[in-house]
Amino acid sequence: MSSHSTTVGPGADSRLDLSSWKKVPYIVGGIGLVIALIGAMLDPKQFGFTYLTAYIYFLSICVGGLFLVLIHHLFDAAWSVPIRRVAEHLSVLLFPTMAILFIPIAIMAPTIYPWMTMDPNTDHALHAKHALLNKPAWYIISGGIFLVWWLLTRKLRAWSLRQDETGSAQCTYKMRFHSCWGMFLFAISVTMAIMLWVKSLEHQWFSTMYGVYFFAESVWFTLATVYFLALVLKRTGHLSKVITNRQGHDLGVLMFAFTVFYAYIHFSQYFIIWNANIPEETFWYIKREQGTWWQFGMLLIFGHFFLPFLALLRIDAKLSGTVIVPLAIWAWLMHFCDISYNIMPVLLPDGYDQAPLSIIMVFACMAFIGSVLAVVWIKHFLSHPAYPIKDPRLGEALGIHQLPGATTYVVAQYEGK
Amino acid sequence: MAQTQTPYALLAEFDTPADVMHAAEVIHGKGFTRWDVYTPFPIHGMDAAMGLGNSKVGWFAFVGGVAGYGLGMLMIWWMNAIDYPLIVGGKPMFSPFGAFPPAYELTILFGAFGAILGMMFLNRLPRWYSPLFKSARFAKVTHDKFFIVVESTDPKYSEAEIRRLLELAGSKHIELVEE
Numbered sequence: 240m241s242s243h244s245t246t247v248g249p250g251a252d253s254r255l256d257l258s259s260w261k262k263v264p265y266i267v268g269g270i271g272l273v274i275a276l277i278g279a280m281l282d283p284k285q286f287g288f289t290y291l292t293a294y295i296y297f298l299s300i301c302v303g304g305l306f307l308v309l310i311h312h313l314f315d316a317a318w319s320v321p322i323r324r325v326a327e328h329l330s331v332l333l334f335p336t337m338a339i340l341f342i343p344i345a346i347m348a349p350t351i352y353p354w355m356t357m358d359p360n361t362d363h364a365l366h367a368k369h370a371l372l373n374k375p376a377w378y379i380i381s382g383g384i385f386l387v388w389w390l391l392t393r394k395l396r397a398w399s400l401r402q403d404e405t406g407s408a409q410c411t412y413k414m415r416f417h418s419c420w421g422m423f424l425f426a427i428s429v430t431m432a433i434m435l436w437v438k439s440l441e442h443q444w445f446s447t448m449y450g451v452y453f454f455a456e457s458v459w460f461t462l463a464t465v466y467f468l469a470l471v472l473k474r475t476g477h478l479s480k481v482i483t484n485r486q487g488h489d490l491g492v493l494m495f496a497f498t499v500f501y502a503y504i505h506f507s508q509y510f511i512i513w514n515a516n517i518p519e520e521t522f523w524y525i526k527r528e529q530g531t532w533w534q535f536g537m538l539l540i541f542g543h544f545f546l547p548f549l550a551l552l553r554i555d556a557k558l559s560g561t562v563i564v565p566l567a568i569w570a571w572l573m574h575f576c577d578i579s580y581n582i583m584p585v586l587l588p589d590g591y592d593q594a595p596l597s598i599i600m601v602f603a604c605m606a607f608i609g610s611v612l613a614v615v616w617i618k619h620f621l622s623h624p625a626y627p628i629k630d631p632r633l634g635e636a637l638g639i640h641q642l643p644g645a646t647t648y649v650v651a652q653y654e655g656k
Numbered sequence: 657m658a659q660t661q662t663p664y665a666l667l668a669e670f671d672t673p674a675d676v677m678h679a680a681e682v683i684h685g686k687g688f689t690r691w692d693v694y695t696p697f698p699i700h701g702m703d704a705a706m707g708l709g710n711s712k713v714g715w716f717a718f719v720g721g722v723a724g725y726g727l728g729m730l731m732i733w734w735m736n737a738i739d740y741p742l743i744v745g746g747k748p749m750f751s752p753f754g755a756f757p758p759a760y761e762l763t764i765l766f767g768a769f770g771a772i773l774g775m776m777f778l779n780r781l782p783r784w785y786s787p788l789f790k791s792a793r794f795a796k797v798t799h800d801k802f803f804i805v806v807e808s809t810d811p812k813y814s815e816a817e818i819r820r821l822l823e824l825a826g827s828k829h830i831e832l833v834e835e
Contacts, residue, residue: 506756513753516745552718554710 255474264617268610274603278596285597286604287347288586293604294337294344295437296578297612299453301337302429303461304329305388306454308395309425312411312418317635318489321481321626322469327396328619329461334389336615340608341381344436348377354442364443364519372442377435384428391421399627406629429454440585444523448508455504456577459497463563463570466490470560477625484558485638491557498551502544527580531590535580543573575605661834664787665807666818667794668827673699676802679825680705683804686821690810694794694803713774720770721763728759787833794833805833 279286307326311319319326349355355374359366370376394417402410430450438449446452469486472478512520527536547566556562579601583591591598627633670676673695680693684707693706729752736742737750747754776782788794788805797803804827806818819830 510753510756513751514745516747553714 254476255471257471257475264610264613267606268614271603271606271608271610274599275607278600278603282596283347284350285586285594285600287344287351288582289597289600290343290347290604291351291436292578292582292601293608294340295433295582296575296605297608298337298432299457299460299574299578300464301329301333301612302425302432302454303457304465305333305392305425306458307461307465308392309418309422312395312415313422315415315632317632318485320630320633320636321478321486322465322490323399323630324620324623324626325465325468325472326461327392327399328616328623329465330392331396331619332612332615333392334385336612338385338389340611341385345378345381349374352377352439352442354439362443368442371435372439377439380431380435384432387424387428391417391424395421400623402630403624403628406631408631411631426450426454429457437581440582441523443519445520446508446512446523448504448511452501452504452508455497455501456574459494459501460570460574462490462494462497463567466494466563467567470564472625477620481626481633481637483637485636487558487563488554491551491554491563495548495551495557498544498547502548505539526584526588529584529588529590531592532580532584535576535590538573538576539580542569543577547573575601663808663815664833664835665805666815666822667788667791667831667833668804668806668822668825669793669796669829670802670804670825670827673802675826676804677702677705679804679822679827682821682825683806686812688806688810688812690807690813692805694788694797694805696798696800696802712778713771716774716777717767717771720774721767723770724762724764724766725759727766728762729755732758787835791831791833793829793831 275286275290278289304326307319308323308330310316311323311326344351354362354365354372355377357365359369359373365372371380395414398410398413398417401407430453433450433453437453438444438446466487469478469482469490473482509524512524526532547570550562550566551557579591583597583601587593587597591601630636668679670679676693676695677699680702683691684705693702695702732755733750736755741749743749793801794803804822806813815832822830
């Protein structure tokens, strides 16, 4: 592989201008909101499930962004400095944006989660899990999860933004400190979130891998999206100086690793349940072999694992924009299949084709939530430097070693632009 | 000994990593194919200076992995469904799920075999002897000297021309190593 100063994606000469696209999120989001509201009035239960699917779809990228920030600090990484701001802005979407967008789920919860309206004395599984699966616990823990995300993402980004002004290494140490406790609370909060909000749809079920399964899926989806965003922002000029082959290489390698890790986790979950063959576990997968969910399952095996695995196997593919861009779009589709596979069979045992309106509703909810997040993210992105301009590791990230003035030089280049 | 010796290669000694890297760029630029650089430690950027592409070992590992997976599945299918069928836990005689973990292990094992055997094949190993050992100065390659070796089997091999190039590149000592 060549480690020259060649860079991923097309050169700066073909600059991308997205200013004419400014209104797109508002139009798409507005249409989505209108359709979602009409759907909510026609069929509240269907709205609840489709909104939950769309919400979890985008929750993935927010927790994934937080994870990228956390590991950056915990490993004292240099390569990911240029993409860290992208991830930081993704993570701060968790609060307040995602918290506000959670309100419809909080309102619809008794319609979505069957156990909320059941008597625990009539259902053994619910009775056994009643300590966690009761209304007050669900609401209080959900609130606590957002509190943790609020504290963690704000602390990490505030120190990062302060470093843009001071350039002090002290900020790096502070961020590392917050990442240390943050990583534990991240693991617990993401596991709790996905257990309460998705897994409890079928409260009889058991799977101790579910938290890590959602984490693996989220980070895979986030890496694909962040790589895509890095390539786009390189072409728009925001990150044109700082996205080099090194960032492409490491993002590609991580994306490949998480392709395998996700498959490993999901296969292990399936295999353990298949092997033990206990009805209170197998029902979950039997349900997902009915109707078109069978095809979704096959898509997860061949489209979510084999296709990206084989496509990303070679190092030159990991560096090639012509491979990564279509693959990222494919990853968005596969992520949709995966989140649908987890949530929608509860409402539609035979698949989306059982109620064709439901697929329109999912896309409407996704258009709405996605547009809101896009608008907030772009606002954050444009109101701060596009990457941590005074991070002591920035020079190293760009392959400039043993040059004391390296960071100053890069900053001078950035400001002289 | 009276018999005529055939030349094996030209051996050029350099004092610094920068010199040997520059010389490697020159030799690569002239289009030589059968040559190599020997240094006491890895030098960053040498791959690019020598014009080395991506290693081909990955292909051997890939073929090994595919073979391991296929053979593993085949073995388990033959043993469990054909040779000695036993009903265990009400499962089918053969299922790709049950067979996957061992097949996966064999993928890793054969992939590793492919990588190590492919590496040895591409490096023409094992080899007990190299004519370079005849050079007393070459012993310093494990200490503090850097060497470039251009083999006489190179299609562009010309002793006078290569001597001139390597001297220009800063070599202090060039010798002809015989077979």
